[in-house]
Amino acid sequence: MTVRLRAHHLLCLLTYVGKGYSAAFTANYDKVVKRLGEGEAILIVSGPDDICAPMLDEPEPHCLREGAAERDGLAARDVGALLGRPLRAGDRLVLDASSLTRMRKAFSSGLTRQACSGCEWSDLCGAVARSGFQDTRL
Numbered sequence: 524m525t526v527r528l529r530a531h532h533l534l535c536l537l538t539y540v541g542k543g544y545s546a547a548f549t550a551n552y553d554k555v556v557k558r559l560g561e562g563e564a565i566l567i568v569s570g571p572d573d574i575c576a577p578m579l580d581e582p583e584p585h586c587l588r589e590g591a592a593e594r595d596g597l598a599a600r601d602v603g604a605l606l607g608r609p610l611r612a613g614d615r616l617v618l619d620a621s622s623l624t625r626m627r628k629a630f631s632s633g634l635t636r637q638a639c640s641g642c643e644w645s646d647l648c649g650a651v652a653r654s655g656f657q658d659t660r661l
């Protein structure tokens with residue numbers, strides 16, 4: 524099995540502290556994080572992924588909007604450059620401890636945060652990064 528993830532969720536995972544849009548959303552997010560923590564591989568997808576799933580019953584889920592796809596493009600570019608590999612739909616990767624550390628360092632320094640521009644969670648994610656990623660679930 525693989526965890527299906529859109530590229531910008533590679534950033535969101537770094538600061539996930541159990542907060543999100545709804546109880547159903549965070550319950551599902553916790554399950555995704557648990558699978559990743561157990562070493563399950565990631566399959567990069569285009570559009571809504573395993574984290575978005577509970578949002579898709581809404582009348583106009585933001586996961587389908589162009590802004591979310593733009594975030595994916597920016598995150599794929601920046602995280603891919605950081606990890607030294609392309610991140611395109613269909614690619615697989617495993618987030619080991621060393622990759623996570625590099626990704627968190629880059630996130631804190633702002634190197635990979637262009638994708639976060641305009642995101643409603645940006646203040647929270649910035650605060651989590653400044654705390655040294657305290658209480659994150661991955």
Ligand code: SF4
Binds near residue numbers: 536639642643
């Ligand atoms: S600011 Fe938004 S896009 Fe950036 S990591 Fe946080 S939730 Fe994800």
